[in-house]
Amino acid sequence: MELDADLEAQIDRWRGYVQRRQAIATADVEELEDHLREQIEDLLATGLDHDEAFLVAIKRLGNLDAVSREFAREHSDRLWKQLVLLPDAADDSRAPAWRELAVVIGFALGAGLAVKAGLTWSDDGTGLARNLGLLVFPFLAAYFGWKRRLTVPVAATLVASFAALAVLLNVYPFAAGGSTELLAALHAPVLLWMLVGIAYVGGRWRSDARRMDFVRFTGELAIYYTLLALGGAVLIGLTVAVLSAVGVDPDPVLTGWILPLTVPGALVVAAWLVEAKQNVVENIAPVLTRVFTPLTIIMLLAVLAVLATAGGLGTVDRDLLILMNAILVLVLSLLLYSISARDSLARPGVFDVLQLVLVVVALAVDAVMLTAMLTRITEFGFSPNKIAALGLNLLLLVHLVRAAWLTIGFLRGRRPFTVLERWQTRYLPVYGVWALVVVAVFPLVFGFA
C-alpha cells in the first residue's frame, strides 16, 4: 500500500532518529520500520487518519530509549566488533563505518604530518614546544566538528580561535629561554583543550551535561591513549629487537617518521575509539577512581608529613612547588572524574566520605603550598612563574573549598548531588580564562622575559 508523502516524511524522520542509536544496527532499523509500516497500515484500515495512525504506531513501538537499551543488552558486543572488524563488503549498510574510519585515519595522518613538518622546519626547540598543541589539537577538533556536524558560526569561531592563538604564540617576541615563553607553552594546551571541548559538545558549551560528557571523554581518552601507547610500544620494541638482531638500524625510520606520525595520530584514533565505545562498553573510570582515591589520600598525607618535618617552608625548592601543583591538579582530576562517573541519584555512601577526606587533605596541602609560595614571594619578589603558580593555586583553593562544602552538604542530606556536579562543570571555564591570561597577558606585563 502506498502511503502519502507526509507520512513517508514522518517515517523518514523517525528512521533517521532511530539510526542514530548505535545499539540498533541498520538491519534492525529495517525490521522495526517494516513493523511500523505494517502497524500503520492496519491502523489506517480501522479508520484512523495518517497522523493518528503514525502516533499510535510509534507509541506502541515503545520508548526508544528503553528499546535501544534492550538492543544494547542483547548486542553489547556489536559496536565493538563493528569498530574493530572490517565492515562486511556484502553489507552496504556499513558504509558510514567505512567513511568514519577514513575520516579518522585522514585526521590522524594530518596531525602526524603536521608534527613531522613542525619537527622538520623548526629551527629551535622552544618554537616547536610552543606550537606542538596547535599542530595536533585542531585535527582532533576537526574530527569532532565533522562528527557533530557543527554549525557554520561555531566552526568559524573555532577556526578563528585556533588562528588567533597561533598568531599570539608566534608573533609575541618571547625572550629566548624566558619564563613567560615556558608558561605560554604550558598553558596553551589548556586553551586548546577547551576549544576541542567546544567541538566535542557540538557548540553547546553552556550545557552542564555536555560539559560533564566532555570530562568523561577526557578521562576515557587518557586511558585509551595510554593503552594505544602501550600496544604501540610493544610492537615497536619487538620490531626494533628483530631489526637489530639482523643488523639493520631502525632508528632513522623510527624517530624520523614512525614516532612523529603515530604519537599525535594515536590521539585522534583514541578519540574515535572512545566515541565508538561510549554507552556500550562500561567506563573504566569508576574502577580507577575507587582504586586511586584512597591511595592518593595516603600519598598526600605522606607528602604533608614530609613537608611538615622538612623545616622552614621558605626554603622549599621551586621545583618542588611546581611538582606539588601537578599533584593538586591530579587530585582535582581524580575528584572531577569520580564525580563524572557517579550516579547522581545514588545515596551518599562510604566513597563520598572518602572523597571528602581527599578534598580536605588536598586543601591542607594547598594551604601549605600557598604559605610557602607567599613566603617566597615576600622574600624574593614577584616573578611570572610565581604569579602563575600562585594564581593556579588560588583557583584550586576556591574549587576545592567549595567542593568540600558542597560534599558536606550532600553527605548530610541537605543538598542533592547535582549541585556538586554543577559546581564542577560551572567552574571549569575559569581554568580556561586563567590559561588565556597566562598566555596572552603575562608576556605583555612581564616584557616577554
Added chain:
Amino acid sequence: MRIEKDLVAAAATPLVLGILTDGDLYGYAILKRVGELSGGSMQWTDGMLYPLLHRLERLGYVTSLWGTSDAGRRRKHYAITDLGREQLAERQEQWTVVSDALRQVWQDLPRPSVVTEGWA
C-alpha cells in the same frame, strides 16, 4: 484486564516459540497472534519483541531469513529450530508444574472478595 509486566516477560519466550511451531512468521505477525491468543490483554511494547527474537536466535532456538513482503519491502522471517522445540517442551513442563501448583492454591483460597473484606 491487563497482565502484569513481569508475567508477560516470563511468558514471552514460550509464547513466541509456541507461535512459531505453527509456521514461520515475521515480527508484526507474531505480535498480532499474541494479541489474538490473549484477547488483547497481554500488552507488549512492540519494540521489545525484536531484542527478544534476536536473543532466541543467538541461543539457536530460532533462525531468521530475510524475505520480501507483499508490498516489496525487506522483511525478516523467523522459524523455530529443533533446539527451539526442545526448549519449548521443557518450558511447557515447567509451566504445567507452575499452573498445577497455582490451581491447587486457588482451590484452597477463599473467594477474592472475601479476602478483601478480611483485610479491611
